[in-house]
Amino acid sequence: MTTTTLAVLVPLLPFLGSVAGLLLGRTAPGYVRPLAVLPTVAAAVLAVVVAVRQGGGKAIDASTQLTPTGSVPIDLALHIDGFAALVAVLVGVVATCVQIYSTGYLREDPRYPSYAALVSLFTSAMLLVVYSGDLMVLLVGWEIMGICSYFLVGHYWETPEARAASLKAFLVTKLGDVPFLIGLFALATDAGTFRITGVLGAVARGELDHPTVIALLLLAGVAGKSAQFPLHTWLPDAMAGPTPVSALIHAATMVAAGIYFTARLLPVFAASAAAMTVLAVMAAITMVGSALAALAQDDIKRVLAYSTIGQLGYMAGALAVGDRGSAVFHLLSHGAFKALLFLAAGTVIHAAGTNSLTAMSRMSGLAKRIPDAYWTMTVALLALAAIPPFAGFFSKEAVLVAAEHTALGDRTVAPAGAGWTVLVAGLLTAFLTAAYALRLWLRTFRGRGAEAPDHGRQPIAMTSVLWVLAIPSLGFGLTVTYLDDWFDGNALTPTVTTAVLGTGLAAAGAVITYAVWRTLAARTPVTAAAQAPAPHVAHPDADAGLVEAEALHLPHPAEDPADPGRALLGPLHGPAADGFHLDAVYRTAFVRPVLAAASLVRFLDREVVDTYVRAAGTSAKGLGWLVRRAQTGNVQTYLSALLAGSVVLAIVAVALANAAAGA
Numbered sequence: 001m002t003t004t005t006l007a008v009l010v011p012l013l014p015f016l017g018s019v020a021g022l023l024l025g026r027t028a029p030g031y032v033r034p035l036a037v038l039p040t041v042a043a044a045v046l047a048v049v050v051a052v053r054q055g056g057g058k059a060i061d062a063s064t065q066l067t068p069t070g071s072v073p074i075d076l077a078l079h080i081d082g083f084a085a086l087v088a089v090l091v092g093v094v095a096t097c098v099q100i101y102s103t104g105y106l107r108e109d110p111r112y113p114s115y116a117a118l119v120s121l122f123t124s125a126m127l128l129v130v131y132s133g134d135l136m137v138l139l140v141g142w143e144i145m146g147i148c149s150y151f152l153v154g155h156y157w158e159t160p161e162a163r164a165a166s167l168k169a170f171l172v173t174k175l176g177d178v179p180f181l182i183g184l185f186a187l188a189t190d191a192g193t194f195r196i197t198g199v200l201g202a203v204a205r206g207e208l209d210h211p212t213v214i215a216l217l218l219l220a221g222v223a224g225k226s227a228q229f230p231l232h233t234w235l236p237d238a239m240a241g242p243t244p245v246s247a248l249i250h251a252a253t254m255v256a257a258g259i260y261f262t263a264r265l266l267p268v269f270a271a272s273a274a275a276m277t278v279l280a281v282m283a284a285i286t287m288v289g290s291a292l293a294a295l296a297q298d299d300i301k302r303v304l305a306y307s308t309i310g311q312l313g314y315m316a317g318a319l320a321v322g323d324r325g326s327a328v329f330h331l332l333s334h335g336a337f338k339a340l341l342f343l344a345a346g347t348v349i350h351a352a353g354t355n356s357l358t359a360m361s362r363m364s365g366l367a368k369r370i371p372d373a374y375w376t377m378t379v380a381l382l383a384l385a386a387i388p389p390f391a392g393f394f395s396k397e398a399v400l401v402a403a404e405h406t407a408l409g410d411r412t413v414a415p416a417g418a419g420w421t422v423l424v425a426g427l428l429t430a431f432l433t434a435a436y437a438l439r440l441w442l443r444t445f446r447g448r449g450a451e452a453p454d455h456g457r458q459p460i461a462m463t464s465v466l467w468v469l470a471i472p473s474l475g476f477g478l479t480v481t482y483l484d485d486w487f488d489g490n491a492l493t494p495t496v497t498t499a500v501l502g503t504g505l506a507a508a509g510a511v512i513t514y515a516v517w518r519t520l521a522a523r524t525p526v527t528a529a530a531q532a533p534a535p536h537v538a539h540p541d542a543d544a545g546l547v548e549a550e551a552l553h554l555p556h557p558a559e560d561p562a563d564p565g566r567a568l569l570g571p572l573h574g575p576a577a578d579g580f581h582l583d584a585v586y587r588t589a590f591v592r593p594v595l596a597a598a599s600l601v602r603f604l605d606r607e608v609v610d611t612y613v614r615a616a617g618t619s620a621k622g623l624g625w626l627v628r629r630a631q632t633g634n635v636q637t638y639l640s641a642l643l644a645g646s647v648v649l650a651i652v653a654v655a656l657a658n659a660a661a662g663a
Contacts, residue, residue: 003053004062007078010046010088011127011141013039014095018120025113036116037099040123044092047127051085056486061133061197072188079133079196082486083328087260088130090335094252095123097465101343102244104459105350115155119248122148126253130260135184135194138261142225145254146173152249153241156548165240172234176224183217186210187268196264203267215268215275218261219282226258227309228316229286233583235309236293239301243346243548246301250308251339259315259331263324270322270413280320280418284425287313289580291432295439295565296576300345303440307384308338310429314399317422322413323402325487329480330395336472337383337392344377344466347458348444349548367445370458374445376466381441383473385434385506393503394477400426400498430502434509439564442517516564524561 017039024031054060063077080088099119106112125148128141147170154166188194190209191202202208222228227235235255239246249255262269262279269275287310294306311334318327351370367374383392403426405411406419480487566573575581630641 003050003060003080004078006046006053007050007060007062007080007131010043010050010092011124011131013043013046013124014120014127015124018117018124021113021117021120025117029113032113032116033103036120037096037103040092040096040099040120043123043127044089044096047085047088047092050080051089054080054082054085056082056085056483059197063133063195072192072194074136074194075134076137077133077195078131080131083260083263083324084130086332086483086486087256087328088127090332091123091126091130091252091256094335094339094469095119095248097339097343097469098244098248100461101247101346101465102242104461105244105346106242107459111155115152115242118148118151119245122152122248122253126257129257133196135188135196135199139181139184142221142257142261143177145257146170146177146225149173149238149249149254152245153238155242155245156240159240161237162240165234165237169234169238172231173224176221176231178220179217180221180224183214183221186217187214190214199265200267203271208268208271211268211271212274215272216278218265218268219275219279222258222262222316223282224258225261226255226312226316228258228282228312229289230582232286232290232309233579233586236297236302236305236579239299239305243301243342243349246305247339247342247346250305250342251335255308255312256331256335259312259319259327262316262319263327263331266319266322266324269319273415276320276322276414277418279316280414280421283313283316283320284421285313286310287317287425287429288432291429291436292569292572292576293579295432295436296569296573297565298577300348300440300444301342303436304338304341304345307341307433307436308334310433311338311384313429314396314426317426318399318402320414321402321406321419321422322411323399323406326395326398326402329398329487333383333391333395333472333476336469336476337380337390340376340380340466340469340473341384343462343469344373344380346548347373347462347466348377350458350462366447372458372463372466376470377444378441379470380473381437385437385510386430386502387434387506388499388503389474389478391473391476394480396426396430397495397498397502400502401495404495404498427501427505431505431509434506435513435568436565438510438513439517442514443563513564513568516567517562520562520564520567 017035021032021035024035050060059079059081061077061079063075065073065075099116102112102116102119106115109115122145125141125144129138129145132138132141150166150170153169154162156162157166184194187199187208190207191199193199193202203211208214220231224231235250238249241249269279290306290309290313294303294310297303297306311330315327315330315334318324318330347370348366351366351373379390383390386393386396388394400423402411403419403423406414407416407423408419409416411419569576578584
């Protein structure tokens with residue numbers, strides 16, 4: 001087969017698996033798991049083959065016109081460069097791990113067939129975004145992901161948390177998609193085409209008439225999809241969905257789409273210095289704010305959610321300084337260790353019977369009971385904290401190197417101010433990331449309370465994929481020099497300055513956190529932790545998905561006196577734990593006015609419009625009643641009325657005639 005044919009099959013196979021899974025879910029449930037796993041595995045293998053054939057060299061382009069539009073044509077086009085080839089491999093591998101993991105995690109879930117089909121459709125949509133060479137076709141995949149996320153986040157729809165989270169995710173991302181769509185049309189109008197190659201050619205020739213407006217409109221959609229400030233608030237709440245869904249959304253789909261889109265069209269954004277500055281400021285606020293929030297969270301998945309937001313901030317920062325190679329590099333390494341973190345967290349949730357970190361800090365024995373999750377999660381947290389030689393170290397330092405070069409004027413793609421903004425925020429975030437990563441590890445695996453209840457041995461389908469993802473989390477950074485051609489040929493290795501600063505700050509954050517934890521733990525007797533055992537779900541034979549669903553109903557645990565996050569943040573702890581009250585601001589500024597306007601419209605409709613409608617109906621009804629009363633059936637009455645009417649008409653006619661004669 002040609003490379004183009006194989007590339008078409010990559011997004012097509014999961015789509016066909018999704019359709020078949022939905023059709024056979026009830027009639028032939030035995031085929032559901034193979035239809036979920038095998039097409040995704042095949043797509044991942046084909047993505048690897050396409051990447052090998054592409055080889056980081058000249059982009060593969062193919063197209064066919066869908067239908068004449070009469071103006072700007074829309075083509076079913078492929079554009080596979082080194083970035084697309086590698087990101088497709090990431091999507092395929094992570095989606096495969098998620099599907100395999102889900103066969104054990106949700107083995108008793110009655111809605112597993114629809115869940116698996118939606119995951120396959122989600123994967124297909126992301127692969128369509130990655131390989132698409134036409135912006136309108138890309139938009140199709142972009143919107144399908146939004147719909148799939150709504151259903152997957154709301155998988156446990158019996159719980160109010162899941163229902164609210166799915167609706168919030170849908171509305172916030174759609175809020176960004178409206179200006180995004182306008183920006184796409186404006187871009188196509190200026191460039192005369194929706195083809196990505198044509199758009200980039202128009203930018204190179206300086207044919208964009210409104211680069212700043214277009215870039216800012218597109219950034220709104222990117223901020224919504226990739227959870228960047230100020231449209232990031234949906235992502236922490238989306239943790240109400242199943243943990244494998246969280247792994248898929250955070251590692252390889254949805255949030256990665258915005259970063260990938262910006263990397264694909266980076267020349268469009270670079271054509272406007274104002275847009276690059278806005279992107280840099282947005283990335284800096286996202287990085288620092290999310291890291292502070294992660295340090296204050298009590299829920300393991302919310303910590304990882306805010307961590308994802310911060311790492312996406314790193315990627316956006318790399319794009320803000322004009323280096324898409326380091327942005328995609330960090331996207332790939334982050335995808336591996338973040339998928340591992342979420343899937344390991346699912347194993348922890350199953351073992352502990354709760355998804356509360358405060359509760360887990362009061363348990364003991366988790367490290368011995370779930371050694372697979374313990375060791376692989378340790379590897380992933382080291383990668384997240386950017387400790388060498390783990391993957392996160394190399395990719396994070398590549399971002400800092402790009403920011404340093406821009407700040408010092410060695411690169412002129414973006415303003416120097418954008419470089420300084422990203423560099424300072426990135427270094428501060430490195431300190432905070434190591435702090436909350438160690439805090440998560442300590443509170444999860446070094447609790448001193450009563451031993452957690454045993455919910456049974458973890459299925460091999462869950463534990464095996466953890467070790468698969470641990471390999472790139474550990475070694476991807478060491479092999480990236482062999483993939484230099486896929487990253488525009490840029491040198492992605494860290495410099496001495498950034499390596500010393502970044503690693504030094506990360507080490508300082510870890511050391512300070514550990515010291516604070518030891519001090520607080522020494523002040524807190526072991527009996528104090530054991531007196532308040534963590535609530536748990538009493539399902540020794542339940543699957544992890546059921547444990548997680550019931551954990552959503554548990555009351556919030558008491559504060560942990562040995563929490564180092566509270567001591568490190570001080571007065572910032574309360575605001576950081578609540579996401580700096582941004583949701584409250586949105587409720588005040590947007591939700592309440594909209595609800596008030598809706599109430600006003602409802603009042604006007606009920607009290608004004610309906611009043612006229614009811615009056616018209618009442619008048620017609622009264623007139624009908626009068627007419628009906630006149631219909632007595634008595635002929636004498638009819639003749640008398642006719643005679644009386646005739647007399648009245650005659651008198652009126654005579655009176656009018658006399659009046660006319662007198663005038």
